[in-house]
Amino acid sequence: MKRLFVAMPYGIRRAPLDYEEPDKTSVIDFDAVWEGILQPAVPAAFETKRADELRQPGLIDRMYNEWLFDADIVLADLTFGNANVYYELGIRQALSRKGTVLVACKGTKLPFDVRNQYVIHYDYFAAPTLRGFQQELYQAIGNASIQEIDSPVHVFLPGLVVRRYQGEKPPEARIEELTRRIQELEAALRDQRSQDEEERLLQKLREATTAPRVLSLHQLISARDIKSVRLLEQLAISLRDASYFDEALQTLDRALKIDPNDPELLREVGFVYRKKGQPYYSQAESYMERALQLNDHDSELHGMLGGLFRRRGEYERALTQYKRAHEIQPDDLYPLVTVAAMCGALGKIGEATEWYQKLQATCEKFIGQQRADHWTYLCLGEATVALGDQEAASAAYRKAIEAKPPVEHIRSEVEQLEFLVEKSFATESARSVLPILREYLVAHQSQ
Incomplete structure (x- = not known):
């Protein structure tokens, strides 16, 4: 009999489907998803096993890997971005050339790593649509059984051969290793979400054509725990261009706390002070000089400092720059x-x-x-x-x-x-x- 391994959350879970909208949470009973939506679509020829059924002390590592390696089909539910599911999916696609079917609840925001893979969406909250989903899932399982290769790892490395691990480790060591890997994957997932958020906000800054829109984005970004120097620098430039000089300086101060020796940030602080006018020229000079100490080959910065000296009537110093x-x-x-x-x-x-x-x-x-x-x-x-x-x-x-x-x-x-x-x-x-x-x-x- 063919074997099908199911990687999915279990029990009742509350979480956002779209990680970019953390306040909009949904409640899903994944036991009901399995029993009422997914399992009826699995062909009768398959022996099925859910991941939570393998949670037995001392056997978790061996049984997980055996099913992930040997199963004809692995069905993975990506709803809520469950770290265990992504971990199991990663193992499967590394170990096996074929037989992986991905599903998710409608509305799920998928990380970019899997967006180019075929994912079948079910609507947990709309029962009339489930029959069509089940037909599509039934057909996908059948196609996966005969498809030559569907793992992106093995597509990239067509000659890759995976053999069974010959050694043994104590269960405690394997559990510790798996726990560490799950933590790493969760951290990587958080980093990816942060990068996605950064790119989204950068795009909004590029599209902001009015001063009020730039100020609105400043208020939005100021309320978040942003660690990206690139995003903060671009925000400061947009604020400076819109003549919000004090807001630009606040944003640059925030960026400098992350990277206090970034010459580009120091240069921008100096330029904002220069834009504020004559009472701030000494601060402008101080920051520009600090930036030049870190990067004397910045032609534009020498020109900016020359422009500052020119405005102060110090023409010889301007000429030197x-x-x-x-x-x-x-x-x-x-x-x-x-x-x-x-x-x-x-x-x-x-x-x-x-x-x-x-x-x-x-x-x-x-x-x-x-x-x-x-x-x-x-x-x-x-x-x-x-x-x-x-x-x-x-x-x-x-x-x-x-x-x-x-x-x-x-x-x-x-x-x-x-x-x-x-x-x-x-x-x-x-x-x-x-x-x-x-x-x-x-x-x-x-x-």
Whole structure:
């Protein structure tokens, strides 16, 4: 007679079907599930044994493994994410090439590891639907009896051969081993659920397009025991972009308690303080300097620190940071344009001209390689302004505007040209092209 082993919970259990909604619990009598739903669908040719029937002192390890290894079919009920069931399923799929049938109550949220396997769903709370389920289960058991291979382990390792274990261990040692493995699997299941939750919240942050929505997600995440630095950092960036600076700092402080020496977190704290304004510039500098001590090869961070010094009027210090950023990323346009502007502001006319010539050559190289975007043309416009070619500058700025750039980028370029005028560098050329950019700002002032 063929043998069928049933891995499932037993007795009356209360738990959530969807682990992402822990407050919505269901009560299921699994003895009734077995006797009234599953067992009637098992073909008469099978001798069946439920896992709880093997719970006999001193025999649990041997009998479990014998049935999991030798049974023609293993029927596993994944409802409520029972750790024992998943453990037994893992043993079965490792030991045997075929003969595994998976079922679960309708509404069960399955971990991603088994979502690509065929699972038959029954509706414990809708009796009229059970006949159709039982017919499908009966057919699945029959198909599993003749299918060549259905274990994902043996699909991945088609040459794997499993033989019986020849040694013996004391029952106490085996029970201890199994208990430890169950605890490991439960911990892994919790970790997986945590990862799933993290990915879900990250996706929601990416989709959040309004400041109130970002704040709502902040309140949701703040109420949870989140251990993911990646999620907290992304939340802080979203809060910063929405001008919720204090909330962003609270979130970053939470992340730093998990990883106090993460240069990316320290950098972001510094940037948020810089965004808060002049009264917080000293804090911004302190955090950015700490981040650079941990990662001096962060070109963008050198640029951010240079921008902070520039806002404080410390142009020589800003120039040093911008030059370091250029050393790290020689083809990055931002360090080139900022080094050139700082040289101009400091009255280093010859040096500023050389840097603007280098900027122009790099922009033209990008254009020739068809790598140019609106930022390339904005930089080219500034370079040709500084070099006194008003016609070329006007053409470059119009080309940038054709690409419909973000308003913030145009506003930043207007501020850059106004800065050059303030420092009496390329004043006439800058004034001649400013109306082109300001016209764009007026047309898009609502943004």
